Amino acid sequence: MAVWSFLCYDPSGERMGFHAWYDALPPALMAEVDRALDLLSREKRWVEAFYKELDGACEGLGEVRIDAPSRSTKIRICLRILGFPDLRKRVFHLLVGFEKIIGDEYRVECPKALRRKQGVLKDGSRAPPCEFP
Secondary structure (H helix, E strand, O other): OOOOEEEEOOOOOOOOOHHHHHHOOOHHHHHHHHHHHHHHHOOOOOOOOOEEEOOHHHOOOEEEEEEEEOOOOOOEEEEEEEEEEEOOOOEEEEEEEEEEOOOOOHHHHHHHHHHHHHHHHHOHHHOOEOOOO
16 A cells, blocks of 8 residues: 655646656666655655655755666666655655766756756646656
């Protein structure tokens, strides 16, 4: 039984925003994202292996952490989804997804996620329920 639900940033209502990243994933990585979000949806408390509150320039955001095996190399693929929770409603807003390669990605992705968060806080319709299979 789901404890948490997910809302996906999509200001246009046309599967843009978060879904544009999700829809472009290869099927194997999309399945890893689906598996991780399904697991988190059923947990009352999220553990650091799968979720981390961020600080510094990313203050106010949390990240869903998905480390998936690569089919071609022994290096793991590190996917990150930035968002924020509404603890009262038990929903988590998925704002930005990206592949973490060296960590510099946060310099671009955190400001983008924070702008999207402000948009969602002003107008909740910018983050409708996610449309995952």
